[in-house]
Ligand SMILES: O=P(O)(O)OC[C@H]1O[C@H](OP(=O)(O)OP(=O)(O)O)[C@H](O)[C@@H]1O
C-alpha cells in the first residue's frame with residue numbers, strides 16, 4: 001500500500017478560528033483519529049526519526065497532558081521505553097516537581113512524579129503541537145530537575161511563526177509545519 005504523505009496528514013487537520021479565545025487559530029488534530037491508518041503512519045514516522053537520529057537507547061518517553069498522551073504511550077511501546085506523564089497541577093499523587101509556564105493562550109503549572117525519570121536516563125519529550133514552546137520548555141525543566149537528558153523533542157505539528165523551537169535546548173523534530 002502507498003505510504004501516507006505529509007500532505008494527506010495535513011489535509012485532515014481542522015482549523016477552528018477564535019478557539020479557545022478570540023484571535024487564536026486552533027489546529028484540531030482529532031479528525032486524524034478517524035483514520036487509524038493515518039495514526040499508524042504518524043507513529044511509524046516518529047519511530048523512524050528516533051531510531052535514525054537518537055544514538056543511545058531511549059529510556060523514557062515523556063508525554064504532555066493531555067494531547068501528548070495520545071501519542072506518547074504508542075511511541076514508548078514501539079521504542080521499548082517507559083512512558084511518564086507530565087500533568088497539569090493537582091492530578092498526580094505522591095511527590096512531584098513543578099514548573100510554571102505560559103503557552104499561546106494562557107498560563108499553567110506542569111508536574112511530574114519525582115521518580116518518573118532517573119539521573120542520566122535518555123528521554124524523548126512528545127506533544128501534539130508546539131506553538132510558543134512554553135509547555136515543552138516546562139517539561140524540559142522537569143526532566144532536567146530529575147537529572148534526565150533530553151535527546152530530542154517530537155511534535156506532530158509546529159506553528160513556526162511563534163518561534164517555539166528556539167526556546168528549547170535539544171533538537172526538535174516536527175512532522176508538519178502549519
Ligand atoms: O507551545 P505552547 O504555546 O506552549 O502551546 C502548545 C501546547 O498547547 C496545547 O495544550 P493545551 O494545554 O492547550 O491543551 P491540552 O490539554 O488539550 O493538551 C498543545 O497540546 C500543547 O501542549
Ligand SMILES: Nc1ncnc2[nH]cnc12
Nearest residue numbers: 025026027028104129131
Ligand atoms: N493554535 C493552536 N492550536 C492547537 N493547539 C494549540 N496549542 C497552542 N496553540 C495552539
Ligand SMILES: [Mg+2]
Nearest residue numbers: 065066067068
Ligand atoms: Mg497540550
